[in-house]
Amino acid sequence: MRNVYLDYSATTPVKEEVLKEMIPYFTEKFGNPSSLYDKGLESKDAVTHAREQVAALINAKPAEIYFTAGGTESDNWAVFGACEKLKSKGNHIITTKIEHHAMLHSCAFLEKQGYEVTYLDIDKDGFIDLKQLEDAITDKTILISVMLVNNEIGTIQPIKEVAAIAKKHGILIHTDAVQGLGNLPIDVKDLGVDLMSVSSHKIYGPKGSGALYIRKGVSISNYLHGGAQENRRRAGTENLAGIVGFGKAAEIAKNNLENHIKHCSELRNYLKDRIIAEIPDTYVNGTMEKRHPGNLNITFKYIEGESILLLLNQFGISVSTGSACSSTSLEPSHVLSALGVPVEMIHGTVRFTVGDFTTKEDIDYVVDNLKTIVAKLREISSVNSTKGW
Amino acid sequence: MRNVYLDYSATTPVKEEVLKEMIPYFTEKFGNPSSLYDKGLESKDAVTHAREQVAALINAKPAEIYFTAGGTESDNWAVFGACEKLKSKGNHIITTKIEHHAMLHSCAFLEKQGYEVTYLDIDKDGFIDLKQLEDAITDKTILISVMLVNNEIGTIQPIKEVAAIAKKHGILIHTDAVQGLGNLPIDVKDLGVDLMSVSSHKIYGPKGSGALYIRKGVSISNYLHGGAQENRRRAGTENLAGIVGFGKAAEIAKNNLENHIKHCSELRNYLKDRIIAEIPDTYVNGTMEKRHPGNLNITFKYIEGESILLLLNQFGISVSTGSACSSTSLEPSHVLSALGVPVEMIHGTVRFTVGDFTTKEDIDYVVDNLKTIVAKLREISSVNSTKGW
Amino acid sequence: MALYNDIVMDHFLNPKNVGELENPDGTGVYGSPVCGDMMQIQIKVDGEKITDAKFKTFGCGSAIASSSMATSMIIGKTIEEALEVTNKEIIDNLGGLPPVKVHCSVLADKAIKNAIYDYAQKNGKHYAALEGYDPNADEDDDHGDIEE
């Protein structure tokens, strides 16, 4: 049976070249980067090199890259570290309704501590309103956090404009760029952000490795306390091979960026065009402009997403019904809710993300099976276009 | 040139069998464990299996193991999670002067938030005093955290007795077992602890992977907020290969425990005997009883540790001058200070840790070179036995 | 570990009794698309015996499997017997459901009762098990809360 993975936003396979770079750092070059003997210094050099590679991908200085255990830790560090540092200045955070749970659950936790959080709306295309953002700012606002690319509908927020507003008001600006990294050109200098979260496993690097970009001169509190690693700002023995892998993946992503975007968007558009043309009662969620090149989010009216997922799985096809994290939960996606998708239609929504290893044949295989599956489930369904919901 | 690694407490190489288990989880079985399709479920199964392997090593239930990014995160989670959860009950923590920085710097941070911390002394052998512990308890005490095995002098604290005292007073008990795991039999049920930190890279598993044992029924706040991973208690896409590697390393450690202890303690004792017999003015720090089987901590009077380290490095020998984390700092080791070692002698201290790949020939090679090196540095030194300090 | 066991998967992939009856003696609907699951079960009754049953379900894998199992279970049973079917039995016959999916079996159980209720109403029948029964009562609020 064919195997078609269309869930690159959930995670990506580690590329062979990346794994090859990592291998020696497990068994042979295993020294602790904090150690002063050659075996330690060799590891330190490897971390330094990876830092340069990651920095280059986002046009940061290497010293502005702090390695973490992934996007979730980076998000937590950014928000808790900023709030701790600035608590004497205020207790108000502005973010959006469509952030990843790493941000939303952190904010919910802070609300319990007495912080106030404004969650910005998105419009029907999936974008925040800069006017609403500016209106939400008070003299207690200490942090603005808006994600660069949404993980469910792939919309790219106007972070440069958001950062300009933040700067005008002297407020720290963080962006969760976990889904953006490697999927659009990112230049932190041009964007003007103070803090940015990224993760390795979304760009063909290993899981459990990520980074927080902290602009030179910006100071937030530490979140993991202990040893003097990462210039004393993030403690814990470095995930050496994970960092080396992230570095290599970043290097490849940089060199491959144009191709990657072209490849993914072409296949994604082809998938979209075929689905919309060949399967009735299907809708794309979020605008097709300013969108993650691999992301397609489709509602199949009158049927339920998990059923579609399971039947596709029978044909070796992997897709998701929302963000990977919420897929074991029964809650309808908060992103699609914010977009204004009716709840019954949220239940019928599938996220497809294509990636570097996707082929046109894969797409054809998926659409062909999807047609049968959707027809079958609609046959079973208690709702349909004549009956209505 | 021969290569002799005697810094197994800083980190260990990943064993070949461990790496072999990990490899497929990078490129092939790369699914996100939260995903509902086969590729995700297969990953979830791998995490479940690793959880069983780690649980087995410490006689815990698999559901009591929560994977983290390493010992530092586990320590931070334990102390911050406990304090957050129990803040309405009190604000007093009891720990020791010889904890790892992951604990000490976390406590220092909490002190700034208004928590009170008692740091227990150790005696000249390296052990805490249970009487002092019990006397330190107040009705505001919410957490006792005492490390199982010290990373510098290797002494094994009487955690079972500590836990009994904690239980008697209804106080949560955490132990940092990062250096203990795989180096002595650990049975969490028998020890009676509520929380225990462990790390993969100290037991021939990969860096950046660890766990917090949370006894069933014990509730602490989350520290990394986000997705529903780890039974909703630790967010972040799982470090899949890192977890698989930790699991395999734990399995090997369990099967190999007796051999490992015998092998290490024999070589360690041989190293100690030769150094003490053949190099004058050398002292062992900490008792040789109840000690990490591979740990030897020696003061070479009248000379300085970094010089010894660098000269040993010239001969391909890797040792450390204290904990790996403090080795880039000029601060004299807080552990040796607590032990009462005079500061000038702390500066002349070297930690040797032997491990599974150490041979008797390695030890002979080290001692032979050490003799020349120590003689040479003493020749250069401005202090000596006749002049005194 | 797969999400569902083989029995559930089989009932999901090859559901029995899908469809609608020409002249049903009773139709029961339960759930709503807003909750993510909506089930319609129809029965044909001969004397006191359920001779046929069909379902239509909007919902996840276990909702479809539960519908298939539930309809299979009541065909051939008397009304009284069918009323004794519990969601627990549906789960047991399915060889178990994941905890977050237990509510699907409740849905099926309710849809059966609603179909019988409809039949009873239309035919002026009374069954002890339906005494005071409210076909719209929401017994299913076990939606697996997010705690953190």
Next chain:
Amino acid sequence: MALYNDIVMDHFLNPKNVGELENPDGTGVYGSPVCGDMMQIQIKVDGEKITDAKFKTFGCGSAIASSSMATSMIIGKTIEEALEVTNKEIIDNLGGLPPVKVHCSVLADKAIKNAIYDYAQKNGKHYAALEGYDPNADEDDDHGDIEE
């Protein structure tokens, strides 16, 4: 990137001027074992010229290298010239030191001055550069604080 560059490593591994002089004209000691570094520098003076210098150092690699470099630099210089040697020059001649190790060069600089001071005291000499000089003043409190 090694901890130290090749010049530093060479002066550490093969230090020049190790030892003590038979009849030194001046002896300077600076630092203490408690701080982790203690340096003794002795000089032999002929007329106003430093004809020989020896050191003994308890300390880390860069302390030993700095001692070796400092003694090499002053041999052949006049006292006045030697007093002009700065820790910056020692570092430069060593091709640089890591930031946390800069204090080692300060130590060597102070040990030289103390040796000359001792010589001046013993011989009733006066040097403008030593006006108001305190041989025990602690110029070295740059111990690389831990911040978090």
